[in-house]
Amino acid sequence: MDYMVRDIGLAERGKNLLKWAEDHMPVLMEIRRRFSVEKPFEGIRIGACLHVTKETGVLVRTLKAGGASVALAASNPLSTQDEVAAALAVEGVNVYAWKGETKEEYYNCIALVLKHQPSITMDDGADLVTELHSGRWNLKVIGGTEETTTGVMRLKAMADRGILKYPIIAVNNAETKWDFDNVYGTGQSTIDGIMRATNVLLAGKKFVIAGYGHCGRGLAARARGMGAHVVITEVDPIRALKAVMDGFDVMPMEEAAKVGDIFVTATGNKNVIRKEHFEVMKDGAILANTGHFNVEIDLKGLEELRVGKLKIRDSVEEYSMRDGRKLYLLTEGRLVNLAAAEGHPSEVMDMSFANQALSVEYC
Numbered sequence: 001m002d003y004m005v006r007d008i009g010l011a012e013r014g015k016n017l018l019k020w021a022e023d024h025m026p027v028l029m030e031i032r033r034r035f036s037v038e039k040p041f042e043g044i045r046i047g048a049c050l051h052v053t054k055e056t057g058v059l060v061r062t063l064k065a066g067g068a069s070v071a072l073a074a075s076n077p078l079s080t081q082d083e084v085a086a087a088l089a090v091e092g093v094n095v096y097a098w099k100g101e102t103k104e105e106y107y108n109c110i111a112l113v114l115k116h117q118p119s120i121t122m123d124d125g126a127d128l129v130t131e132l133h134s135g136r137w138n139l140k141v142i143g144g145t146e147e148t149t150t151g152v153m154r155l156k157a158m159a160d161r162g163i164l165k166y167p168i169i170a171v172n173n174a175e176t177k178w179d180f181d182n183v184y185g186t187g188q189s190t191i192d193g194i195m196r197a198t199n200v201l202l203a204g205k206k207f208v209i210a211g212y213g214h215c216g217r218g219l220a221a222r223a224r225g226m227g228a229h230v231v232i233t234e235v236d237p238i239r240a241l242k243a244v245m246d247g248f249d250v251m252p253m254e255e256a257a258k259v260g261d262i263f264v265t266a267t268g269n270k271n272v273i274r275k276e277h278f279e280v281m282k283d284g285a286i287l288a289n290t291g292h293f294n295v296e297i298d299l300k301g302l303e304e305l306r307v308g309k310l311k312i313r314d315s316v317e318e319y320s321m322r323d324g325r326k327l328y329l330l331t332e333g334r335l336v337n338l339a340a341a342e343g344h345p346s347e348v349m350d351m352s353f354a355n356q357a358l359s360v361e362y363c
């Protein structure tokens, strides 16, 4: 057996989590029944870089039922559910993932997946494909899939430069993915992550969301549902206008920074909240990101401004400013829904991962 997980003794608990997810993922289970009979992946090696959650576990089991062998690394250093990783390892999946990987460990795990010489890749954020194109690997890949908006943007940039070596299906762009997972999944799981991390009352709070794409829109609806006063910042004028007509306050971050109690980035862009914003924020402001990479909050800028830093509880770091104000950063600026909670609920991942399973079969 070839795997690297936090604690293989967690496998029994992981099995129960997988069962719970399976009971809430009827579409994928229906596909699994067919794959078990037809065995479309006999002799195929799949290399996956996905958040190692119970829902991903159900997907991996489905691919295995179809005859595939699967090697799996996490698509974020903080998103692995260690119980699930252990359960999959016991079942013969080559899992290289644990919660709290260093940057070096994270990329090492991706390299271990590529050592299995996959002929199909599954990615969430395009780190696996980027490593595969680094020049260090010589693999024969038939095709791949990409789960998320940020990954699709990176792959399109590679395709535009003519350097993408094989076709990749943008699973993210299926209507049955982004109209549901990105909206309702991100909406609920981001609120869940903030609440598990902080337990603050959302009712009455000024809740600033950067970005009014599918994710921002879903989050805005759920934050409003919790009684928060939602403020949107958005650089795209049409999206900004949509936010206005959906009944939200819309303003530039320069203004929002002065009034917000909780800030969440959902843009896919770099340095959306930065020094000039930290400088005018209220004492006690909470900062979180729900975009794929930890680049939306300018962490370097925050480090430069702080005079003290304290881990106040799991997932919460207190940054003390020179003037005595305190700002609270959740999950090191990494995606709060997966790092502090369990990611999107099973029912919505069922739709996304049904698309994944069928896309792999198409490849």
Ligand code: ADE
Pocket (backbone or CB within 6 Å): 050, 051, 052, 053, 054, 055, 056, 185, 338, 342, 343, 344, 345, 349
């Ligand atoms: N992305 C967001 N939520 C997820 C989940 N529960 N499993 C896998 N990937 C996800």
